[in-house]
Amino acid sequence: MARRRDVADQQRRLSAATWSVLAERGLPGLTLRAVAERAGCTTGMVLHAFADKQALLVHARELLHRRTGERADAAQAAAATPTAALRALLLQAASPTEEKREEARVWVGFLAAALADPVLADLHRSYNRRFVDRVATLVAAVRPDWSPADRATTATSLVALVEGLNALAAVDAAVYSDHAQRAALDGALARLEPPEPAANA
Amino acid sequence: MARRRDVADQQRRLSAATWSVLAERGLPGLTLRAVAERAGCTTGMVLHAFADKQALLVHARELLHRRTGERADAAQAAAATPTAALRALLLQAASPTEEKREEARVWVGFLAAALADPVLADLHRSYNRRFVDRVATLVAAVRPDWSPADRATTATSLVALVEGLNALAAVDAAVYSDHAQRAALDGALARLEPPEPAANA
DNA sequence: CCGATACCGTAGCGTACGTTACGGTAACGC
């Protein structure tokens, strides 16, 4: 062995460069040359660290999942009740932060890329199902009286609404404004909270 | 002038070839060479009819809009009441037809492409707002007692839910099955139909 | 019946991409 440089630091710098390119140029702009230029190295080193373009794509997809996952964890942890946690988890996805807009754009890009790339499609399914499970768990905590089928339907509906809002807001921020997104989620969440814990029907 | 061949027929054949390529290879596969090969001609003629790659993209985007618009018209026309029309319009978007899966995939591709192409972004905004207006009109007919703000929120929510379901179903048909999509839309539409036309609250 | 003209196929240019082969260089073992 010889010349052992800081592999972890390289990986970190490449991750930062990858996300920087993704946020600025979108997924079609995520070329090996762009990542190398942003990281201050050459394509040789990038391919030495990733071996393949698809490995870079998988890494970038994991970056997106980690970002959204950490934010979801934080939103859930800050809430006291399951109802508040569910609300925080979903509303956190509809915020006017530029960081969120970046993530929404990147998410749309990966969604489109997954249509032609089976590996990315598997990743997308896995991550999305994890999100659905997260929402379904909170829904079960909020409404344990509902049937599992109803809870599952509610969870998938909420996820579809959130992702739909994010995807549409990425292109039309005027119609799908922050206010519109919050109002849409409030309306959907209203079906979970009965006005009074009285007798059913 | 000399040699006037059937321009309309050429346009029709190119449209069919364009959609065929789009459905099969997705938007990244929509190259001039692919369209030419599918239409049985060469890139020279394609560029003679479209002058530019972006003109082909715009034409393809209009094709998608026309397809979805015609289907929406048919769904609305077959319904008797505004409630049924709204339901038919939204449910029509959630059907197990392979044709619909194609359209959903193409829609996702154009959504992602709009993030980097201002022309496609304008088209997307225009078409999507037309869809929102269509839904909003039906919502206004169903619930004239609601405020315009509530009706607008409901319309954008329904559109976001439908597009989110379609986009997610394009990648994960198991979780977002036909049954799941119908159940999600039924739940969202339930908020529009009060159980009895009794007094408010 | 023939020249002019609109049409379109052929071929290729320039570019950017992923990928690879190779050489230089710096670090570790002995």
Add this chain to the structure above:
DNA sequence: GCGTTACCGTAACGTACGCTACGGTATCGG
């Protein structure tokens, strides 16, 4: 201290893309 070895920059190859220049061909006007 030096040879070995891992590491990475350089350069280029092959491919596919959008696009264009040019020439052949079929069609219409006279």
